Amino acid sequence: MSKKQKTFRPKARVPKGLQDERATDVVQQRQMLDAIRHVFDLYGFEALQTSALEYADALGKFLPDADRPNEGVFSFQDDDDQWLSLRYDLTAPLARFVAQNYDALPKPFRRYQEGPVWRNEKPGPGRFRQFTQFDADTVGAAGMTADAEMCSLMSDIMENLGIAREDYEVRVNNRKILDGVLETIGLDLSDEAGQGQRLTVLRAIDKLDRLGIEGVTLLLGKGRKDESGDFTKGAELSEDQIAGVVAFLEVKGTSRSAICDALAPVVGDSQTGLEGVAELREIDELLTAVGYGDDRVVFDPGIVRGLEYYTGPVWEIELTFETTNEEGQQVRFGSVGSGGRYDGLVERFKGVKVPATGCSIGVSRLFAALRALGRLDDTEGYGPVVVLVMDRDDIKSYQAMVQELRAAGIRSEMYLGESGMRAQVKYADKRRAPLVVIQGEDERAAGEVTLKDMVLGTEMSKTIDDNKEWREEQPAQISVSRSDLVSGVQSILGRYNLGSGK
RNA sequence: GCCGCCUUAGCUCAGUUGGUUAGAGCGCUAGAUUGUGGAUCUAGAGGUCCCCUGUUCAAUUCAGGGAGGCGGUACCA
Structure with missing residues (x-):
């Protein structure tokens, strides 16, 4: 029996009989x-x-x-x-x-x-x-x-x-x-x-x-x-x-x-x-x-x-x-x-x-x-609108989008992590974001933003099992002019009775 | 408090008649996919096999003790 010197690591656990709530x-x-x-x-x-x-x-x-x-x-x-x-x-x-x-x-x-x-x-x-x-x-x-x-x-x-x-x-x-x-x-x-x-x-x-x-x-x-x-x-x-x-x-x-x-x-x-x-x-x-x-x-x-x-x-x-x-x-x-x-x-x-x-x-x-x-309202579990960060050199433009959304009373955030796009969409999925705002090179050149309806996307995934199709169709996405960001987001939120986030 | 059962990966669990590299499914991370959550395939990370003592050449496995969990029961303002 060799005794390894180990740094003390407290076991992370909630005390007995108590609980955390998400x-x-x-x-x-x-x-x-x-x-x-x-x-x-x-x-x-x-x-x-x-x-x-x-x-x-x-x-x-x-x-x-x-x-x-x-x-x-x-x-x-x-x-x-x-x-x-x-x-x-x-x-x-x-x-x-x-x-x-x-x-x-x-x-x-x-x-x-x-x-x-x-x-x-x-x-x-x-x-x-x-x-x-x-x-x-x-x-x-x-x-x-x-x-x-x-x-x-x-x-x-x-x-x-x-x-x-x-x-x-x-x-x-x-x-x-x-x-x-x-x-x-x-x-x-x-x-x-x-x-x-x-x-x-x-x-x-x-x-x-x-x-x-x-x-x-x-x-x-x-x-x-x-x-x-x-x-x-x-x-x-x-x-x-x-x-x-x-x-x-x-x-x-x-x-x-x-x-x-x-x-x-x-x-x-x-x-x-x-x-x-x-x-x-x-x-x-x-x-x-x-x-x-x-x-x-x-x-x-x-x-x-x-x-x-x-x-x-x-x-x-x-x-x-x-x-x-x-x-x-x-x-x-x-x-x-x-x-x-x-x-x-x-x-x-x-x-x-x-x-x-x-x-x-x-x-x-x-x-x-x-x-x-079944008397609990599960729309209450939705997360915020997530604005993806596609181009790190242009953080300010994403900040501006979030600022506009918040000013309109829409619960929203810019992705604050370090990962790539795929991970960002996964993040939004895990947060139960109702929709994601995307502006990469293409959209910027066209003066547009892409709005991805995550709820509808989940629904559509049930009938698509080919990955190529899933990706090429870019399900549940629409593009709107950059100046229509807020109204576009509001119209998608309206589908799920999320109003303007109030 | 009392009685019974249980404790192996983040979760659910297999396994070792005591033997050197302890497994699965799910989950997680990543890749296939040059800018997309699902599905599929591939790879990876992750373990003091609850703890202590004893028996043994050797214990995750056997024995004793302890702790924790679950179920029942008692108490419950």
Whole structure:
């Protein structure tokens, strides 16, 4: 074994669970965010950006401890030894912001915010350590009108993105009903053991989608062993108690009001439970009054969402269609957004109860879904017009062309590399340039420029397989007088709805 | 965290019953084409065969340990 002296070369790779995005994705995603923002804006929410870093104690329960400072969140210590964390959602920073600026803010305070958040956990398919959320929240409004508005808001966003009414559903439940059911089956929520049991039950219910009623039943009782042989401990409920929860989960109805009717007996005389049902009834009435029927917003006892802070209504936007992925498997996108009422979050800072409700859109997953639906505009992926450099001694004339094109608002560039013509056309192809401007000796002598339509050329190449023919025909090229450069380019761009590049 | 599978070229993967020059397809670069992206043909570049230790005359191949990836599961604000 001979040891060669080698210079250190870092391996170029993106950190695990993170990703780079190329132009097409960036532009298409921006377009999608604009469509979402439009609806938030229309509803009257105001824009807010908060810092990506927060003091760890402001983020709440995920305080870094000495052994594992990065469990769940990414954290580090500042110069003054205080712990800083990258935000893991946009709600906790909102609570901090509201508490900090409470007196100056209009109340209710309604804001939307979009941006990356980070979670330090194992990445999986469709799960990353950095992802984008787009949230809207109303802080300081206790009534169900704010909650009902969240439901119609989410529905409007889906439809503004071009998702058909039968392809999505806003599903609503109420935490108070869940607690009412637990109370009715005799779970004691006053001590710590009872609270632990409550969380286990909620977690079990949350898995209804994936495991079905049988799986959930196991998790409510002794526990469940999965295919990999791992055992999950259950909530240790009695047979009767399990039956009570199952009865609740099996509540169905043909309309929101019918579901409310069916839910009432399940919560018995639990005060909390009855309150929850009454809240759902109110949401139903408010939504019905403005025309949001059961085809858009439904009530679903299986919805649980986050365990810690929701205190009332909770909801989820579910995509209900299926597609096939690259591997040919059936895929459901499932939940692309969620939210609910959290009346306790600001209280952590202020000591006073500040009611709040909101929703959060999972941008990456929604983006993947829109791609699967073919709802993304792929003309957005086109590159600039490329002016080839045929004669290096005459760079100035090519600069002048680009200058004219840009002055006319056309996205364009002069080739800045060192290679020959063939490589330049290949470059333009790779950039997805819609067209190429060519002026060599011949054109200059004639006072013309050649415009090569790259999109049409690609199309024509499909029916030409002889290279001689391909080259001699010079497919999809026209010559125009040098003085008609701009109008000639505009007319070709017009074929692909690229307008003047605006 | 737990269970299982995997790791050879930029990508997808073959292969070496342990032996000297480790392969394919795709991609990339260039030529055929004196001024043209596709197709075709030709050539070229590109590898610590994941890492460490051990066994051996010899390890990409065998053994042990580690790391990374994938899938499931748990947690998930």
